[in-house]
Amino acid sequence: MKLPSLKCCWPLLLALTLPSQAQDTRHVPHGSYTQLAIPAPACLTMNQPWEGHWNPCSTADHQDWLQDLRHWRDERRIRVGYDGSRYARPSAAWTQSSFMQAQMMVEDRYFYDPASRRYTVDRYLDDLVQRFGGIDAVLVWPTYPNIGLDDRNTIDMVRSLPGGIPAVKQMVADFHRRGVRVMFPMMLWDQGTRALAKSWPDELAALMKELGADGINGDTQDGVPLAFTLAADKAAHPLVFQPEGLPSDEALAWNLMTWGQYTFPFAPTVDRYKWLEPRHMVNISDRWNRSKTDDLQFAFFNGVGWESWENIWGIWNGITPRDGEATRRVAMLERSYARFLVSPDWEPHYPARQYGVFTSRWPLADATLWTIVNRNEYDSDGVQLRVPYQTGARYFDAYHGVELAASRDGDGVLLSFPIEARGFGAVLMTNAPPDASTVASLEKMKAITARPLRDWSAEWAALPQTQTPVASTKPASSAPAGMVEIPAGPFDFTVRGLAIEGGNSVGVDVQYAWEDGARRFHQRSMQMPRFFIDRYPVSNAQFKAFVDATHYHPADDANFLQHWQNGSYPAGWGNKPVTWVGLEDARAYAAWAGKRLPREWEWQYAASGSDGRVYPWGNDWRADAAPQPATGRAVATPADVDSHPQGASPFGVQDLVGNVWQWTDEYSDAHTRFAILRGGSSYQPQGSIWYFPQAYRNDQHGKLLLMAPGRDRAATVGFRCVTDAR
Template identity: 35%
Template structure:
């Protein structure tokens, strides 16, 4: 297929027949070369935006969440359970906004010690996004256009990025405003970003992308490797699909457990997968960011798929097991030959051949490394990986709901409330059975009160 006839969507699915994959990869390469001649992507080489290349794991924090009051404890939990955060969105208004005339920007101004919080996040190596809600039109108006108001908030509190809620791209004048505030403020769209938006948006969400059995290729990531994408399915209990797609595309995910007041905690298995992904990705950032990427290379294990990443003399394969049970065997037709040694980076062991053991819905990582590069520091990394095996554990415990007795008695009585609700909750489990619930629905809750 000629590049001009190829018009891919945000997620490019491969042909069903693997025999057709080599031709499909050639089409992808030709299309990328053609598009890169048409679109100026030079902004990705600007040093002020380099931090976003390493921003693969992004968290989403409700700014007034009780857990977030202790920023260090919040980050330490995410380090322990997820392998750490590279960036964090501080979500301020929805669903609290609307009870009075205060607008989305007021909610940042009202947050106690917000500037110090952002500074502390920076000290801990975490970049910070503010949110922009374009639908906030019924509250108090700012004396300046929204783009200018965003710039003022970003400058006042030191934000590094702007998350564009409900938008496929930024308002036309926002990039120029942010560049005046400080260099390197990243814009990230919630909805799928068109390729024409890549020069000015250095990140985007990949939300509710429908993948196939063989993982697809993220179009914008394929076109520009410096563009970071965050896979997210906020209401799913099983996040292995997002993790698989991110791993095969060398990009990141969004960690979001408190979803507007509903708790949707990650399973121990999914947390362990992300910890492993993060450790490998951070060590081999050049492989993922600048190396030669070959998607869906031949793999001999049934239900397992692989991408190859080559940079310099080092080659890395990322693999995913689509099956629900453990798969074990020879995955690739390669072997250690003395000058090049093979390592399973997930299990932290050396291999003679590419014999891998990948748990159900788990991931693999195979490294071909010249013997001269096997040093004490690398062996220490392998030792750390051996201490962090993948888990097959179930759901995480819910955060406890705290009930405080009121003066005058300790007895609690049930209180029942019925109301019209949006996609928000009261720190219990998410009440939705579908991936994306209706925004408005009738809700009935029963809680104890004194």
């Protein structure tokens, strides 16, 4: 059937398919409602000569732009039926001054001490106070990148933290004692591990209530659905939700916080969500950039916060000393004047007198604050602002902590003060003498700004990593029972890490002793000495012999031999690789047996020989050479260690790939410990790219972040041993 022409109706159809917006708006982008940023007036950024004639913004230009934005905001609120009542809840008041939020890996060595087996919250927070003035909230991250190593789900990853729920609850209380709010993440993409017993909203509401936590970050989420807020309310423990973005402006009503993942043009953009709801808190998240000046300037201009995310999945991207000092100053100002930064009459891009200096005006009934950033690469001095004249008003350079001498200019006054290159400024106008808290803030700012930011280094540096030493064994002249001789010979050790993020930046993956920094891709020509390696991974029966002989029991026994009952393995499991053993347990067994764990390149040489083959058996995958992958939600029972002889390496070493991961070397830097796992396991949770990646190839390895023995043990990790040769 021939369809009628739609040509005559095209303008109407186009209008119907455009995103809902204020029909007469000229300056807000006519794009998707997920657009986070509202551009500054075009006249604020100088044209190059070939881009056409440029005139700086006039007062009329600014008023036209501002009126247009206000019109758009008023109409947009009507269009989405906006209800901002949740922002007035006492339980949510903390969000409106939560300017500095840290995303913190639970594996960070400043946060947990495995020797004393306790959370060291004070040590963690004291470090942040010393380096950049501390935080208002923390996002405690216990899941990715380790999730998917076995079938523990998002909830299980919290419950398996050291000390279990009682210790985690005390950890949350320790943060609260220091005035820091606590959030945990949720991963709705986690649909491949163990299924939840109840709905996601109910599970999370119950867990957060049990812990006493304050909120939840929605990882990868474009808005946390209202059902989660309602579930928390029903549990009588209201929570704040912080997705990465929003699917619609209507969701502002129940998502009281978001991340700001910006681009940074010269003239600061206006945050869409903050403009629609001035009480909304945005924490700018920009984890990979090594300079945070843009983040801090856009946050200060918009009256919002910053996400200090230094430990990125065990990759350290620490802020520079200059950024640390800038953060301290911005945080102090925002905390001191937080009441201004929710002003419903916020005026972004209030006219400044100097090119490249950008200002937001935050008026209240009794006083007004201006937050100012200098985007230029040079200092700015002289007249910066012209503000309305008010009889009896006093003006303060709130950044430098000094009172300003205003120069009368008709119905206004001119204010002069310096702002250093890529720096910050703030002005306070008050009709009454400053109160005690304002005086205290001025005095503190005067003290800490006595030195310019340029006195602090802006140079970024990676953290060096070191390998945990491996002691040699008593050398053997011939292969001990159950071991295979690996002859001396040349070896091209080529391997890459499978970390999902970070590209090949310095700091990703591992730093071997011969390298000057961590990186993803590694290659070294080696002359391998002769050694002996277990033909098979250590079995449950072998490990039981060790336990029976030594009565070994670790101090941190959480999850130790979790699959055993009454001191023994399940029937029929004697010849299966032992799992639920941590790195310390494996080392203890090896020492008892007169052996040690293999260095990673020894494991790889034993698996590949000297011909660079992709898999132990050759260059093509063979389904009969390894266990069948387990793609359900549960970890499969391991195969017997000798059940796939077709998978043997050139030296006859078996069960190297696809049954259980195997411990090798341990590395650490000042903030993270991790172990290199080899061989992969049969468990392959489905449905997300974010699960712990498998490493079946000889030139791949996994990097497992370490926290505590009980936490590190898994249903999919075992080990084999090595003995040195004469």
